[in-house]
Amino acid sequence: MIIDCHGHYTTAPKQLETWRKNQIAALSDPANVPSKGTLSIANDEIRESLEGAQLKFQRERGTDVTIFSPRASVMGHHVGDATTSLHWSQHCNDMIHRVCTLYPDNFVGVCQLPQSPGTSLDNSIAELERCVNEFGFIGCNLNPDPSGGSWNSPALSDKYWYPFYEKMVELDVPAMVHVSGSCHPGFHTTGTYYINADTTAFMQFLTSDLFKDFPTLRFIIPHGGGAAPYHWGRYRGLAQDMKRPPLEESLLKNVYFDTCVYHLPGIELLLKVVPIDNILFGSEMVGAVRGIDPRTGNYYDDTKKYLDALPLSETDRHKLFEGNARKVYPRLAKSGIAKKLKEKATS
Ligand SMILES: [Zn+2]
Numbered sequence: 001m002i003i004d005c006h007g008h009y010t011t012a013p014k015q016l017e018t019w020r021k022n023q024i025a026a027l028s029d030p031a032n033v034p035s036k037g038t039l040s041i042a043n044d045e046i047r048e049s050l051e052g053a054q055l056k057f058q059r060e061r062g063t064d065v066t067i068f069s070p071r072a073s074v075m076g077h078h079v080g081d082a083t084t085s086l087h088w089s090q091h092c093n094d095m096i097h098r099v100c101t102l103y104p105d106n107f108v109g110v111c112q113l114p115q116s117p118g119t120s121l122d123n124s125i126a127e128l129e130r131c132v133n134e135f136g137f138i139g140c141n142l143n144p145d146p147s148g149g150s151w152n153s154p155a156l157s158d159k160y161w162y163p164f165y166e167k168m169v170e171l172d173v174p175a176m177v178h179v180s181g182s183c184h185p186g187f188h189t190t191g192t193y194y195i196n197a198d199t200t201a202f203m204q205f206l207t208s209d210l211f212k213d214f215p216t217l218r219f220i221i222p223h224g225g226g227a228a229p230y231h232w233g234r235y236r237g238l239a240q241d242m243k244r245p246p247l248e249e250s251l252l253k254n255v256y257f258d259t260c261v262y263h264l265p266g267i268e269l270l271l272k273v274v275p276i277d278n279i280l281f282g283s284e285m286v287g288a289v290r291g292i293d294p295r296t297g298n299y300y301d302d303t304k305k306y307l308d309a310l311p312l313s314e315t316d317r318h319k320l321f322e323g324n325a326r327k328v329y330p331r332l333a334k335s336g337i338a339k340k341l342k343e344k345a346t347s
Pocket of ligand 1: 006008072178222284287
């Protein structure tokens with residue numbers, strides 16, 4: 001069983017984008033009364049949006065299931081106010097639910113949160129509950145910087161986040177740390193901002209006692225953990241200088257990394273540095289980098305190929321492709337893919 005822990009609905013039918021454009025345009029109209037409204041998209045349009053993209057790649061690359069969430073770069077939590085974010089997030093999550101209902105063997109849902117800078121996390125708590133309890137979603141994407149680049153929200157270790165963490169623990173779901181689009185033209189969204197945010201989250205965890213307060217809280221730091229694995233010595237050394245516990249003790253029981261690193265040497269380094277128990281297979285397809293590497297003739301984001309090229313033991317392979325995902329996302333076993341998971345387990 002091969003579980004890809006990181007996929008976004010980047011190919012959703014145009015109506016979703018149009019709804020969002022209209023929502024943003026209405027923000028400057030004083031007569032506008034915000035409402036969720038409706039979105040008219042046929043099942044066939046959803047099928048069409050996936051058949052030539054995510055489903056095609058699943059088949060070609062030999063992966064079984066994608067843990068699927070709304071397109072991250074357009075979450076745009078800084079746009080409008082809390083209500084703006086709530087309506088948009090609900091539509092995006094409704095779409096993921098429809099995808100998972102149409103293709104229960106291929107996708108399992110993770111939700112976008114209706115975060116809004118400077119507001120409480122009450123809406124995010126309610127939306128997480130809706131998506132987990134009503135839709136069978138198994139996790140969420142948590143934005144550490146809903147401002148889109150100003151970094152004016154409290155650090156992830158701050159008590160501000162605690163009510164949300166309590167809900168995550170209660171529902172037994174993890175969060176992928178995931179920013180949205182960058183509002184600063186000097187910070188490229190996927191090339192700079194994403195990687196910076198991943199690294200920032202890692203350091204926030206390292207310098208805090210968050211996991212003493214929440215021993216079962218789990219985060220996935222995507223994009224291979226940003227710069228953290230490459231600079232592992234720096235982080236170990238900083239922890240030591242700050243009289244912090246070793247990384248194994250302070251965060252490796254709670255923090256995981258995906259394999260969205262788009263070349264073999266990067267994957268080799270990740271696996272050499274980070275314990276195998278902390279790495280989940282992920283590809284982020286169809287997402288940040290969509291081209292073919294002329295040096296290999298393969299898609300950059302076909303990350304399974306890099307792992308297949310390594311001399312991994314069967315035990316390690318199983319952890320990477322299935323075991324660790326089942327551990328981090330225990331609700332996988334109760335989700336729409338539970339049956340397939342049972343049939344294909346350890347094969
Ligand atoms: Zn992503």
